[in-house]
Amino acid sequence: MSLAALLASSDDDALAALTSKGVLIRAKKDVDAGKVTLSAQEKDSATFNVAGEVLTLNAKSLDTARCTCPATGICRHIVAAVIFLRDQAEVTTDAGPVPLDFTLQEIEKFAGKDWPAACGLAEEAQVPDTKGTVIASFAESAAKVTFPNGGGLRDAIYKGPVAAHKRRSIAAAALAVARANGAALPEIVAQTSAPYADAGxxxxxxxxxxxxxxxxxxxxxxxAQAHLFNIAVDTRAEAIPRIAAELRGLSKNMDPEALRTASVTPTDLLGGIARSYALAEALRLAPDDPALVGVLARTFAPSGPKSLAFVGAEIWQTPAGARGLTMMFSDLEDGTIYRAVQARAAGTDLTFNPMHQWTTTLWSLAKPSAMAGRTITLPDAAIAGDNGLGLNQTAIFGAAIGLGDLLGVQTDWQELHQAVRHQLGEGLRQRAGDALIILKPDSLAGIGFDGYAQVAVWDWMDANGSCVTLKLPDDPGLRAKLAALVRRIKAGLVAFPPGGGLGRLLSVWMDDAGPLCLGLDQLPKPKGVGAMMDRFLERAIPRAESEIAPLDPLALYFERALEAVATNLSGRAGLPQSLVSDAQSLGLGQVLAADEAWRADKDVRAALRLAYVLSAGRDLARGER
Incomplete structure (x- = not known):
């Protein structure tokens, strides 16, 4: 690199990344005050006198510059000399911002053994631009990677809480740059070593x-908040990805403002702490169990041919700002539902529009909006451990299919809870995300509105008269159209959350051909005699009235007991006698055993074990409702 090239890459953003904004400001003041003089200059070096200090720049890098001041690293005198020479040569004006791009091959070579971690971290990287000096930021770890104007991977500057994460963070930032420039990021990534939980x-x-x-x-x-975060981003803790993610979440939730505004409750926070504690204890017994350890990066494995049917889609956005489109497909061989997700992390790719993805070709085959009612064959499906489908594969259309060709369609609501458990798992092995189940009702009630929850609700009944209440999208126009089509709806795809509560209706079948996605597809308008019948039934079918749901005694007990544990952690060990008596009446043997252990041991470890039992019981009780 020549001295001119070094100066061209050293704009204000790059200098601030190398030092700090404060150093940059002080250096500029030295230049403005006339404290910088150029003593000698050759092709690849220059000597300066800055505020009484003597320093030498060379073309290799700013790290090799030498100054007579006692500061270590790049001092304000070196920065002032760069600004002075840069402004004199006007290199920034002449060179201009250089477009930044990398190939996947050079990023993988640079990352080495950190390649899988970099691929997983790339989703979090935020890159606002890919010209000139490019700054990539990572929301969770508060790390930043700066690529100086015209520089490469080895010129990148990393600032973050864990020095050992430098290489993976630079590679992840480079992947985000490549993605912003239109590259498809790798989906099948070889994990060089299995994560492992060590005792220390x-x-x-x-x-x-x-x-x-x-x-x-x-x-x-x-x-405690700072301590949890520091451990979460520690190199060894990140070798246990699942618990590291839980620790980051707990650190974020241990915020007095979050508790003050009730966005998180003390019992929820205690339940989260207890769950992470139970996970750590389980890892002592099974330190290499993938379900407990988690995965460092989402990987897709070749899984042979798959015949699928499109069953629904949903646009979503998280409170933090991540957004995307999830498309659901049912396996025609066993009824497993897979997901293909087009998404962007918070703050990344501001041009990304999930609705646009709904009309963009998937798998070089067709738009998702045109996939209903046809067999979709993936010759060698790329599938992740969480049933995610890779986006960079090819597919072909097969024969026409209908609702009757799908497996796993639920018609008996007594079996519904078990189906949700089967998809999500239980306890510490419970998987993230919703359970996706196709329901085929025997009859439908009118659409109502729950004034307490402020959501539109719809009761679907099975042949035995059992009822399941579904939640509809927040769209009055859509609800009115559905209400006029009650007679024609045969089935629907429903997303049931892991902690219990109302399922979300995502798509409906109005005939045997294929589903219509709520909020994405245009619902048909009733016509002729059928329209008259639909309007009559819409008025005749009783609407579900809003009412206060009865309190579940089990859920109420677990909530009160968690509050008691939180209160007594710094006081007398054990639940109040009234709650012990209630546990005896309800037959909660595990609660009684954990309470006795707390009374005997009188330490926080026993209290957290009891809190985990109570939290797990509360989740089960909520799911039963």
């Missing part, structure tokens, strides 16, 4: 969780 890391994690529980009881969060 688990000891530090459990100690941090115990401190967090005590801090919750005492109302002092700052130290």
């Amino acid at each position: 890391t688990l000891d530090r994690i459990t100690a941090a969780l115990e401190m967090a529980a005590i801090s919750l009881a005492a109302g002092t969060f700052a130290q």
Whole structure:
């Protein structure tokens, strides 16, 4: 690199990344005050006097510059010399912003063994532009990677809480740049080594969780919040991806403002701490169990040919700002529902529009909006462990199919809860995300509105008269159209959340051909005699009235018991006698055993074990409703 090229890459953003904004400001003041003089200059070096200090720049890099001041690293005198020479040569004006791009091959070579971690981290990287000096930021870890104007991977500047994450973060930022330039990121990534939970890391994690529980009881969060985050981003903890993610979430939720605004409750927070504690204890027994350890990067494995049917889609956005389109497909051989997701992390690719993806060709085959009613064959399906489908594969259309060709369609609501459990798993092995189930009702009630939850609801009945209440999208126009089509609706795809609660209706079948996605497809308008019948039935079918749901005694008990644990963590061990008596009446043997252990041990570890039992029981009770 020549001295001119070094100066061209050293704009203000790059200099601030190398040092700090404060150093940059002080250096500019030195230049403006006339404290910088050029003593000598050759092709690849220059000597300066800056505020009484003597320094030499060379073309290799700013890290090799030498100054007589006592500061270590790149000091303000070096920065001032760069600004002075850069402005004198006007290199930034002449060179202009250079477009930045990388090939996947050079990124993989640079990343080395960190390649799988970089692929997983790339989803989090935010890159606003790919010209000139490019700054990539990572929301969760607060890390930043700066690519100086015209520089490459080895010129990148990393600033973050964990120095050992430099290479993976630079590679992830480069992948985000490649994605912004139109490259399809890799989906099938070889994991070089399996994640493993070592005893020392688990000891530090459990100690941090115990401190967090005590801090919750005492109302002092700052130290525990910082400690949880520091452990979460520690290199060894990140070798256990699942618990590292839970620790980051707990750190974010241990915010007094979040508790003050009730966006998170103390019992929810205690339940989360207890769940992470139970996960750490389980990892001691099974330190290499993939279900407990988690995966460092989402990987897609070749899985042979698959014949699928399109069953629905949903546009979504998280509170943090991530957004996307999820498309659902049912396996025609066993009824498994797979997901293909087009999404962007919060703050990334501001031009990305999930609705546009609905009309964009998928798998070089067709738009998702045109896939209903046809067999879709993936010759060698790329499938992730969470039943995600890779986006970079090819597919072909097969024979026409209808609702009657799908497997796993539920017609008996007594079997519904077991179907949800089967998809999501239970306890510490419960998978993230919703359970997706196709329901075929025997009859439908009128659409109503729950004034307490402020959502439109719809009761679907099976042949035995059992009722399941579904939640509709927040769109009055859509609800009116559905209400006029009640007679024609045969089935629907429903997303049931893991913690219980109302299922979301995503798509409906109005005949045997294929589903219509709510909020994405245009619902047909009734015509002729059928329209008259639909309007009559819409008025005749009783609407579901809003009412206060009866309190579930089990869910209420678990909530009260969790509150008692949170209160007694810093006081007398054990549940109040009234709650012990209630547990005896309800036949809650595990709660009674965990309470006895807490009374005997009188420590926070036993309290967290009881809190986990209560939290798991509360989740099960909510799911039963």
